[in-house]
Amino acid sequence: MNERSSNPDPAIAVFKEISTWVTSGLNLDKLLELIIDTATRMMKAKASSLLLLDQKTKKLYFKVATGDKKEEVKKYEINLGQGIAGYVAEKGEPLLVADVSKDQRWCKQISESIGFQTHSIACVPMKADGKTIGVVEIIDKEDGSPLQDEDMKLLMGFADLASLAISRAQKVEQVQKENKDLRAEIRSKHQIMGDSDSLKKVISDAFLVANSKSSTLILGESGTGKELLARLIHRSGHRRAQTMVAINCAALPEALLEAELFGHEKGAFTGAGSQKIGKFEAADNGTIFLDEIGEMKPEVQVKLLRVLENGVFYRVGGNVPITVDVRVISATNKDIAREVAEGRFREDLYYRLNVVQLRMPPLRERKEDIPLLANYFLDILKQERGTPNVTISEKAMQKMLEYDWPGNVRELSNAVERAVVMSKKAEILPEELPFYERIGEFQALNVGQTLKDAINGFKKEFITQTLKHTAGNRSEAAKIMGIQRSYLSRLISQYSLRESE
Numbered sequence: 001m002n003e004r005s006s007n008p009d010p011a012i013a014v015f016k017e018i019s020t021w022v023t024s025g026l027n028l029d030k031l032l033e034l035i036i037d038t039a040t041r042m043m044k045a046k047a048s049s050l051l052l053l054d055q056k057t058k059k060l061y062f063k064v065a066t067g068d069k070k071e072e073v074k075k076y077e078i079n080l081g082q083g084i085a086g087y088v089a090e091k092g093e094p095l096l097v098a099d100v101s102k103d104q105r106w107c108k109q110i111s112e113s114i115g116f117q118t119h120s121i122a123c124v125p126m127k128a129d130g131k132t133i134g135v136v137e138i139i140d141k142e143d144g145s146p147l148q149d150e151d152m153k154l155l156m157g158f159a160d161l162a163s164l165a166i167s168r169a170q171k172v173e174q175v176q177k178e179n180k181d182l183r184a185e186i187r188s189k190h191q192i193m194g195d196s197d198s199l200k201k202v203i204s205d206a207f208l209v210a211n212s213k214s215s216t217l218i219l220g221e222s223g224t225g226k227e228l229l230a231r232l233i234h235r236s237g238h239r240r241a242q243t244m245v246a247i248n249c250a251a252l253p254e255a256l257l258e259a260e261l262f263g264h265e266k267g268a269f270t271g272a273g274s275q276k277i278g279k280f281e282a283a284d285n286g287t288i289f290l291d292e293i294g295e296m297k298p299e300v301q302v303k304l305l306r307v308l309e310n311g312v313f314y315r316v317g318g319n320v321p322i323t324v325d326v327r328v329i330s331a332t333n334k335d336i337a338r339e340v341a342e343g344r345f346r347e348d349l350y351y352r353l354n355v356v357q358l359r360m361p362p363l364r365e366r367k368e369d370i371p372l373l374a375n376y377f378l379d380i381l382k383q384e385r386g387t388p389n390v391t392i393s394e395k396a397m398q399k400m401l402e403y404d405w406p407g408n409v410r411e412l413s414n415a416v417e418r419a420v421v422m423s424k425k426a427e428i429l430p431e432e433l434p435f436y437e438r439i440g441e442f443q444a445l446n447v448g449q450t451l452k453d454a455i456n457g458f459k460k461e462f463i464t465q466t467l468k469h470t471a472g473n474r475s476e477a478a479k480i481m482g483i484q485r486s487y488l489s490r491l492i493s494q495y496s497l498r499e500s501e
Contacts, residue, residue, distance in 0.1 A: 081108030268317025
């Protein structure tokens with residue numbers, strides 16, 4: 001006993017040290033590399049690998065590898081049940097093979113393709129919550145001797161540590177995601193504000209459809225709060241504990257949008273250095289919100305239709321079907337029925353998305369909500385800026401009520417913020433509102449010109465003033481005006497307007 005206590009097992013000391021790494025907050029990829037590198041050195045192995053199991057595709061992919069061919073081997077995937085690693089992952093039991101040439105489970109294609117000779121393998125499963133999440137394998141000893149039972153015991157210890165690290169990282173990620181979702185929901189909950197009948201009606205309808213799986217289409221102008229309504233539907237239904245994933249279909253070109261929606265496999269295209277799951281996969285058992293659905297190109301529309309029909313899709317560059325259970329909420333500021341009639345949007349997809357239709361009213365249709373919203377935005381700014389005494393003058397509020405708000409609630413929020421920033425006093429005055437000049441300039445119209453010239457003059461001035469309001473940001477100006485950024489750029493060129501991005 002004394003001799004054992006004076007000469008402790010070095011493996012125990014190593015495991016204790018690695019255990020502190022697991023709780024140290026190290027990056028997961030770096031932590032797994034440290035664990036596998038340590039295992040390889042301690043066991044004096046020629047090479048080692050950690051493979052994770054993709055629960056959707058049932059494929060194992062190399063997360064960490066050591067040895068001379070570590071980069072080459074990362075290019076390969078293994079089917080569940082294929083080879084020794086696939087067998088261990090499928091059965092969930094460790095396996096020691098002293099001579100792979102005599103084992104029918106040995107799959108030699110990878111070793112032969114990368115020019116790596118393998119004689120013996122020790123492979124053990126990694127498990128979390130009773131489920132196999134991957135495997136760790138050791139290949140050969142440096143001195144050429146076969147792997148032994150003692151090596152298996154050590155390897156199982158390292159696999160347990162790797163499993164603990166992965167499980168902890170996943171739980172931390174889940175907590176972070178929940179916190180992020182909670183913050184978004186808290187913001188959303190307080191931003192859908194108003195006592196107008198039109199707003200109460202759409203919120204009431206949203207509660208009615210919340211527990212349904214039916215696809216919901218939200219119509220409304222830019223800035224009315226369509227995403228806020230989608231989040232209200234999600235958090236009011238039985239999927240509230242799961243994730244809601246949002247994507248703007250107008251923000252990405254066609255090729256990138258497909259990869260964002262459905263994910264991609266490693267090497268699927270230039271720049272795809274690793275596998276990535278898409279928004280549909282991330283939203284499994286939850287909700288996906290497809291904003292600006294009217295901007296989706298026909299090729300992507302076809303693939304989206306297939307997902308809505310059977311819940312199955314393929315990652316870009318993949319050939320394994322992925323099955324998901326997702327509630328779809330979409331939104332557009334376009335006249336989507338006209339888009340269908342004119343052949344720019346698939347009719348069958350429209351009917352799939354439009355099972356339930358809700359319409360967010362523009363701010364000009366619920367002007368009684370303007371004082372409530374303006375003061376709400378003001379309260380937020382006062383807290384952020386530490387200026388508790390700022391108020392909105394009666395005349396400024398009256399100008400807000402007279403204005404038609406083409407950019408809706410988003411424009412109102414921006415207007416209040418700009419006024420707070422530009423105000424020289426504790427009270428916001430009418431002239432400090434960004435749209436004040438536009439109201440005055442067009443109260444009296446010049447006669448003696450053609451209607452076409454008058455319209456062009458208005459367009460030119462309106463675009464100029466809106467760009468001033470957004471500090472030259474074309475994307476934000478386009479949103480406020482309810483048009484596409486590309487169309488705004490054409491108008492800027494047509495009218496020879498000068499502005500800075």
